[in-house]
Amino acid sequence: MYRTHNCGELNLNNKDSKVTLSGWVQKVRLLGGMNFIDLRDRYGITQVTCNQDINNEIFELSKQLGREFVIQIEGIVKERSSKNNNIPTGEIEIEATHLKIINSSKTPPFTIEEKTDGGEDIRMKYRYLDLRRKPLQEKIILRSKMSAEIRSYLTNQDFLEIETPFLIKSTPEGARDFVVPSRMNENEFYALPQSPQTFKQLLMVSGYDKYFQIVRCFRDEDLRADRQPEFTQLDCEMSFVDQESILNTFEGLMKHMFQKFLNVNLNDFPRMTYEDAMAKYGSDKPDTRFNMQFVELNEQLKNKGFVVFDKAELVVGINAEGCSSYSRKQLDKLTDFVKKPQVGAQGLVYIKYNEDGTFKSSVDKFFNSEQLQEIAKLFNAKPGDLMLVLAGNKDKTRKALNELRLEMGSILNLRDPKVFSPLWVIDFPLLEHDEETDKWHAMHHPFTSPKKEDIHLLDTAPEQVKANAYDLVVNGVEIGGGSIRIHERELQQKMFSALGFTEQEAEEQFGFLLGAFEYGAPPHGGIAFGFDRWAALFSGVESIRDCIAFPKNNSGRDVMLNAPASINNEQLKELNLSLASEN
């Protein structure tokens, strides 16, 4: 037997017991005739002493130990003379009576400590060593416990976890599929699922009215920072429900998880329409930890002679409380910020509401004090505040002001990672127009149902059609999204046609689903949560990579495995494939 206890559980209750521990050498400290070993496993650290006077052989052997050696020790639990109250095992130590080196270790390429000296690249290559570090370990364990809790919560509510296939059919719509050549079916390919969407809908047609799955999904996108080609989703679907039941069911799950893992009790989640979110925050995932809502000023600021405002589609601003004393330099920095290509504004107008009640603005030429006073009222601004105004094309200006608002929120420390502000964004548009291809795309996906009262607009004014679609946003991050689905063949066909599918294309790609709708499909809807992102939120980190045991880098590579890699010609030949560039 390798161990009687783990390295995190012994305390004074075990005093004088004979125990066996196994683990890794975290540290060795030689103090005169005594060698102290910090022995580590995933449960904790236990101090071991090898005393020259008690057992010289063990003492000598212990001097050979290096960091990360795997050892087994037998010994007696003793009370420590100098206790460490920071760790659960800090009151005891093990006086070693046997010591065995199970496996040695080369010196690791970086230190296995809370704060390591290793850079990102080397830690990715030696991921198995990085995973030993406490900060990463805590995230992997938290993630594991989160998935266990989600499963148990949903199972207790009669949800069934049902597995859906990974080798499916490619659909050219939307993001790119990863494909898998089939050897048995020459010149044909499977695709890896971007989500189990159509399968969960078929399960609803089959009568499994409460489905969930924690499931891997795949998307062959050009990777942006913090995107992974494979990612994990909590995928859910219910039958005989309206939007209200779905929102309530998963708000319940979310509250439970916050309570369980972060000890945070959340009130009922507010709801906001997409339209409001865009108007008030310039984003469909607003960070509502702080207010600083947009104020639209067309009426007040246009046609007063300032050409920038006059020709703008939208003049809109935010009020930064207590910032009226910003210096020229600080204001220039904000102007530079909004002019960055990613933000995209042309310039920034400021209106200082000075402590003494006077105004100072970059548009003093065009607006008198009274006019500025009126504007300040619209902002609910007080003396000491700073109003920041952007103008231009509506969508672009909102987007830019969203960035500025988030920046101000950060500067003013209004985005505390320990504060959680959830929000349901509802009533998304059904379709969005792609300027490039002049085509309509489904904003959520082609299976999302339009609001009943808008269906008649599908042919005439598709941009006005609202969908039964909703996102869950927490602290400005989209954690989940879903919709009530179409469950009638006719409406689904109408939708495909609005998306530019010919009848034949629709049949070829989604014939099985259209067919299924003809045999008694129930009303249904669902939601999917980005589980990596959710785990990152609960871990208090920005990067999802820290919450994935073996992530890929920004080029989609696993640098530890060195994957992807070339395959041999025999494999290619069996698959009836050749590399185009080699022809």
Add this chain to the structure above:
Amino acid sequence: MYRTHNCGELNLNNKDSKVTLSGWVQKVRLLGGMNFIDLRDRYGITQVTCNQDINNEIFELSKQLGREFVIQIEGIVKERSSKNNNIPTGEIEIEATHLKIINSSKTPPFTIEEKTDGGEDIRMKYRYLDLRRKPLQEKIILRSKMSAEIRSYLTNQDFLEIETPFLIKSTPEGARDFVVPSRMNENEFYALPQSPQTFKQLLMVSGYDKYFQIVRCFRDEDLRADRQPEFTQLDCEMSFVDQESILNTFEGLMKHMFQKFLNVNLNDFPRMTYEDAMAKYGSDKPDTRFNMQFVELNEQLKNKGFVVFDKAELVVGINAEGCSSYSRKQLDKLTDFVKKPQVGAQGLVYIKYNEDGTFKSSVDKFFNSEQLQEIAKLFNAKPGDLMLVLAGNKDKTRKALNELRLEMGSILNLRDPKVFSPLWVIDFPLLEHDEETDKWHAMHHPFTSPKKEDIHLLDTAPEQVKANAYDLVVNGVEIGGGSIRIHERELQQKMFSALGFTEQEAEEQFGFLLGAFEYGAPPHGGIAFGFDRWAALFSGVESIRDCIAFPKNNSGRDVMLNAPASINNEQLKELNLSLASEN
């Protein structure tokens, strides 16, 4: 709200309540002025009455209903006059006050009943309808509950479920990988994992000492009946354990599951060495629900003048109790059975131990009564028994006799599907020799550790090296298998070299693992269970397909989706691929 209750929960306690139900029309029976609807969902069936005298409008509408229509009814719970005690809702019926047709249904291509009139092919195509049928539904739900229970059991024992990647690196060893061309890394491919083997070992190196995962695996094999290109595994690994702890841990899980789902309390699982299993049953997965063990008879039957025995490497038989009265015809049938190419014997020798104590055999010419008496003793045969003997090459004869034994077990009804006989088969050989390539293969996989005392034989007598490998067999079906792994670089390299890898090949393919073993790898081992197979065992069916929501057929096709399928040239071009046959 679509429903206040489901179709399986109402009973006399709800008498006179006003309820709303939604579901599928299972059946409609018109009896005079009354229309009876059987309303179905996954929870059960509830009878609904539409009474002409009470509400003629509803009565008329109900006449339009067909099978599988989706409807919503509102009504009052009434006590039935003629009760049905076979179903939980059998004492009540709902007197409809509102009826709404939510969705209609075409006539299904086969009946949605326990016993359907649909053939396999049509049911695969309309899988979403087949999944409505009770027998399939029960299996899908059982499987879901099994996975929930496994997760909760292992989580309660400090196991962590940790997700491992699906886009990994191809290794030419063993079964064929499915590969995934990478668009971002030109001319390179990912592979889909055949199992998370190396990742779970790395997790052990990382210190996550109790890991499990219910995970999809992929194998591009020529499909035999009842193999799927994608299958689900319960994958487990532990550190600081010996074989004994692993066997005990998972025997505990197994017993728990049998108790929970089948109400079967199993005794401690017997253990048998591979060598014994082969000698006594001719199989490494013996069906131990019945005894009928092999008796080897070289000493008694060889060199007595019967050339078939004399030139045989092995003469071996079984005793079929109570079968001495088998007719010529019955014996011929058994002879035909053993001569089938899949069984492969040359002929069958029988020895009848007649009720009157005399013997009658097909080898009376060569053996006298006393000799046959002596043989009967070896078989522990009694008057009335029938001994069946095969002779020839050792391995082939054992294999053939295994088939005959199973056949006799079936004929004699000794293989009751309600009886469960688990068995650990242990001490597998480390290597097996491939005649075709004249190479040694790992019997389990290249990471399995040899028994310490056999390591010295690796170079000189590899066939004699035993492994720390074990299988769990239930009723002749391999449910799981695993091993204690190698955790030292040197031994792993020795193993790769025994398997014919050059040092460079080993480094190229498994360098990350060899590297990991240099940084303090703990002793570890694990096991993996075929979850589809396990679900089939608990469902009492032979075919794993019945326990998979959306399985593929024997050509690896999903006939519902029509996948795999061709992809368009643009997709191919982006992947830098061309179809070889089209060049």
